[in-house]
Amino acid sequence: MFIPNEIYYEKDIVNYELGKELLEKYKEVPKFEIANHNNIEEMRKKSNKEFPRMKKDLIIGIRKTHKFVENHKISDYLVPYTSSGCTASCLYCYLVCNYNKCAYLRLFVNREEMLEKIIKTAEKSEKELTFEIGSNSDLILENTITNNLVWTIENFKDTKKGFLTFPTKFDMVDSILPLRHNGKIIVRVSVNPEEIIRNVEFGTSNLEGRINAINKLAEAGYKVGILIAPVIFLEDWKEKYLNLIKILESKLSKKVKKELFFEVIFMTYSYIHTKINEEAYPNAINLYNKELMTGRGKGKYWYKSDIRKEGEKFFRENLNKYFNSNEIIYIV
Numbered sequence: 052m053f054i055p056n057e058i059y060y061e062k063d064i065v066n067y068e069l070g071k072e073l074l075e076k077y078k079e080v081p082k083f084e085i086a087n088h089n090n091i092e093e094m095r096k097k098s099n100k101e102f103p104r105m106k107k108d109l110i111i112g113i114r115k116t117h118k119f120v121e122n123h124k125i126s127d128y129l130v131p132y133t134s135s136g137c138t139a140s141c142l143y144c145y146l147v148c149n150y151n152k153c154a155y156l157r158l159f160v161n162r163e164e165m166l167e168k169i170i171k172t173a174e175k176s177e178k179e180l181t182f183e184i185g186s187n188s189d190l191i192l193e194n195t196i197t198n199n200l201v202w203t204i205e206n207f208k209d210t211k212k213g214f215l216t217f218p219t220k221f222d223m224v225d226s227i228l229p230l231r232h233n234g235k236i237i238v239r240v241s242v243n244p245e246e247i248i249r250n251v252e253f254g255t256s257n258l259e260g261r262i263n264a265i266n267k268l269a270e271a272g273y274k275v276g277i278l279i280a281p282v283i284f285l286e287d288w289k290e291k292y293l294n295l296i297k298i299l300e301s302k303l304s305k306k307v308k309k310e311l312f313f314e315v316i317f318m319t320y321s322y323i324h325t326k327i328n329e330e331a332y333p334n335a336i337n338l339y340n341k342e343l344m345t346g347r348g349k350g351k352y353w354y355k356s357d358i359r360k361e362g363e364k365f366f367r368e369n370l371n372k373y374f375n376s377n378e379i380i381y382i383v
């Protein structure tokens with residue numbers, strides 16, 4: 052169970068049921084009142100070396116911006132929801148870019164307001180909409196602290212329209228398995244070769260756990276997808292990812308294979324990741340590869356077009372070979 056080192060909280064959280072619950076749950080943990088979860092002076096001043104320790108703090112506040120961003124991949128809208136950041140430390144996590152603002156776990160207690168806006172938007176729309184509620188956090192992880200995913204599913208299942216979706220790198224799905232969800236929830240589990248999980252995705256669930264979670268979710272009637280993400284072109288990448296595809300083919304249940312879809316995303320990286328990771332995790336592997344990567348503006352890198360094309364060909368060929376009846380939604 053996650054026990055934070057310290058809690059920073061906005062005083063108005065006591066006006067919300069979840070705020071009161073969390074303060075009671077962590078009554079033994081040292082607490083500091085803050086004016087705004089977006090700007091915590093002490094966190095901003097900390098050095099990069101302190102990053103792993105900051106991941107053990109918890110920030111609790113009230114989400115003020117509720118702007119939906121249009122999306123045209125798997126969902127119709129990216130929706131700010133009940134958390135931001137996470138307790139794990141993937142070396143490529145895009146939240147790291149802004150780490151002293153938002154890479155640590157922030158919980159927002161005004162969940163009723165956020166879910167209500169989603170429900171109203173879904174019901175007003177002529178077409179069925181899908182809302183991505185996990186684009187900057189991990190709701191399976193968050194649920195172990197707040198029970199928010201259970202609460203969300205219970206309060207969304209009987210609405211007339213709409214679907215919710217989120218990605219995860221965790222396997223703690225048992226609490227949502229017995230829930231009635233009416234097919235309105237799509238869980239996308241992100242996978243990587245075990246060696247990459249161990250050396251890059253610190254603090255997340257292992258591959259076996261994630262595969263078991265996918266099988267359990269499908270058995271419980273949830274729609275499931277797999278994100279092969281982010282693809283990292285380390286040495287022997289073809290061998291590593293072919294092995295991953297073969298493991299998926301052999302361990303996923305028949306039920307999963309009937310409906311499963313894939314998304315494939317190549318890693319992006321940045322100068323700031325390099326700087327923070329070399330100070331915070333000096334023994335970790337360096338994901339920046341100057342032969343294979345190129346600038347993308349503002350200190351950001353992505354893989355050069357040749358390697359991305361080769362990657363796309365590789366994944367199309369092998370996913371079509373081992374999962375010939377499953378859709379690849381996109382490779383980017």
Ligand code: SF4
Nearest residue numbers: 137139140141144220
């Ligand atoms: S699990 Fe997701 S949110 Fe958490 S550190 Fe990894 S990439 Fe970032």
